[in-house]
Amino acid sequence: MKIDAEIKMEYKNSKDADISLKSLDIENKGYVESNKENNILTFKLESDSLSxxxxxxDDLIFSEILVEKIIESASSK
Incomplete structure (x- = not known):
């Protein structure tokens, strides 16, 4: 069985999307294809195994939550 999915994440602005993409790209190289258009990141996932x-x-979403918290923290200072 082959599983494909596309996850889109929308940010307040293009700068935040850039920060998130650069942060997540390190972890996702070779596992997740990523693309940025304006303030929207698109991640394409493929696998032959559901697990x-x-x-x-799960790793992608958890990592994005951390990046989002860091962006929010940095912008509130």
Whole structure:
């Protein structure tokens, strides 16, 4: 079985999207294809295993939550 998904994340502005993409790209190289258009990041995931797919999606979302918290923290100072 092959599993494909596309996850889109929309940011307040292009700068925040750039920060997030650069932060997440390190972890995702070779596992997740990423693309940025204006303030929207698109991540494409593929897997032959449901457990691998879910682990990859979970890692991506968890990492994005951390990046978002860091961006919010830095902008509030």
């Amino acid at each position: 691998t797919f879910l682990a990859t999606a």
